[in-house]
Amino acid sequence: MTDPFVHVESVEKRWNGQLGVEDISLSIPRGSFVALLGPSGCGKSTTLRLLAGLEVPDSGRIVIGGRDVTASPAAERGLSMVFQSYALFPHLDVAENVLFGLKVRRVPRAEQRKKLAEALDMTGLTGLEKRKPGQISGGQRQRVALARAIVAGHPLCLMDEPLSNLDAKLRHSVRRDIKKLQRDLGMTVIYVTHDQTEAMSMADMVVLMKEGRIEQAGKPAELYETPASTFVAGFVGSPPxxxxxxxxxxxxxxxxxxxxxxxxxxxxxxxxxxxxxxxxxxxxxxxxxxxxxxxxxxxxxxxxxxxxxxxxxxxxxxxxxxxxxxxxxxxxxxxxxxxxxxx
Missing domain, CATH: 2.40.50.140 (Nucleic acid-binding proteins)
Structure with a gap:
């Protein structure tokens, strides 16, 4: 078996003695789509922040691409993030928002233009380059955030409840967009959600969390057909x-x-x-x-x-x-x- 692209080993995090996450261990293959699923307060967003380098674990180890990044800052982890709030600059147009990171890194302009054209085409934003975030819909703003992650060119993308601000019909559409982009680009995606429909329909592996621990991890069908506990059986499935x-x-x-x-x-x-x-x-x-x-x-x-x-x-x-x-x-x-x- 080849080494996993992302490896989390016995990671723990507490704040003032209060549990954040405990004994989190995961092995994630390159190019897979993993959903961290669970109710509010279960530790899924904390796990994502630990992977991103926005928090440092009290114990345990995080390896990305064969490199131990446990103590490395976010900028050195070679990953991109897509947030629930889109995190767009309201005074910049679509193109400027998408290219912001490349400009900061002083990427040559010709390469910026090439990556911008490719990202806008993949996300269906061609023709909206000069519009400000306030002039486009919520679904289009989320696609701008996705385009920004695409141009970054990182093999790992972390997504923190990116669809929770969208209505049900739009969530269904953008879910398909995200999954198609992940497959087309071969990215490894780790996706936080409290919505079991998102997790079950998008992910290759679902990691269901409860009270800071992993309750069960496996393919969506495994959690549905062979739940490890009453919590899993009651959380996965509608009706449960x-x-x-x-x-x-x-x-x-x-x-x-x-x-x-x-x-x-x-x-x-x-x-x-x-x-x-x-x-x-x-x-x-x-x-x-x-x-x-x-x-x-x-x-x-x-x-x-x-x-x-x-x-x-x-x-x-x-x-x-x-x-x-x-x-x-x-x-x-x-x-x-x-x-x-x-x-």
């Missing part, structure tokens, strides 16, 4: 995995002697007639989404059950129904620790 106490399940379905909670994904639940199936419940909510319908049940001993069904399914609130599922789709977690148990 539903959890059930062993006591509400029919005898023989659960493992004897295990203090466990059981989980099942919405698409693995199915409706049956009243009186049939493994569980009996009353419909509390129906949500038709066009391509699918979500039907929810408030069942004692569960976190609430939602069934995902294809197309339009006409059922009424207050209607009784049975619920069933294939046992192969049941996940068992330790009730005390929350971590996955062997089947």
């Amino acid at each position: 995995m539903a959890f059930m106490d062993a006591a509400i399940l029919p005898a023989g379905l659960t493992s004897a002697g295990l203090d466990a909670v059981y989980g099942v994904r919405p698409e693995h639940l199915d409706l049956t007639q009243e009186g049939e199936g493994l569980l009996q419940a009353v419909i509390t909510h129906c949500e038709y989404m066009g391509s699918e319908t979500f039907i929810s049940f408030d069942v004692p001993g569960t976190s609430g059950l939602t069934v995902r069904l294809p197309g339009e399914v006409r059922r009424s609130v207050g209607e009784a129904a049975g619920l069933t599922f294939d046992l192969s789709n049941l996940h068992a977690f330790d009730k005390n620790t929350g971590y996955k148990l062997s089947r």
Whole structure:
């Protein structure tokens, strides 16, 4: 196996004794797209700042491109950053914002013009060179920030929630732009987000964090299909995995002697007639989404059950129904620790 392009080894950071991140270890191949995912305060932005050189770890090691940069300042790490706030100069036009870093580094003008033309073409900004940030849309301002990262020519780009200021439709469009640029340029991207849709749709590897630690890291499908804990199972997936106490399940379905909670994904639940199936419940909510319908049940001993069904399914609130599922789709977690148990 070749050496990873970015290697983080047992990194820790605290402020006045308060946990920032603890025992963070990651190996990131060159050219990959990695999403740092998790709720507010989980340590994902702190991890990104440590990688960028904006913070220095209390312990551990950070290696980029085979070089130990643990104590190196940001300017010496050979990376670019794209921020949530765009960080554009309002008094400079698009071209001047994109080229600002190259001008500071005194890159020859001919090379500046060549890189500018290439970056504007890749980001769909050609023709907007003379406009100020206030004269273009939020999506275009984010593309200016991307173009600035492109002209920098660094093999590593760190992105800190770059789409959170955009509306839902625009986020979807810019997500595709970022992923295409990353593939076309062969850049290694480390992307911070609290949005699981962004992480799952864009990343080769998702690193889900909780309370300053990595809860699980792997391909998006691994986190969805084989979650390491109830936290992962409940965070990844929309609607999330539903959890059930062993006591509400029919005898023989659960493992004897295990203090466990059981989980099942919405698409693995199915409706049956009243009186049939493994569980009996009353419909509390129906949500038709066009391509699918979500039907929810408030069942004692569960976190609430939602069934995902294809197309339009006409059922009424207050209607009784049975619920069933294939046992192969049941996940068992330790009730005390929350971590996955062997089947």
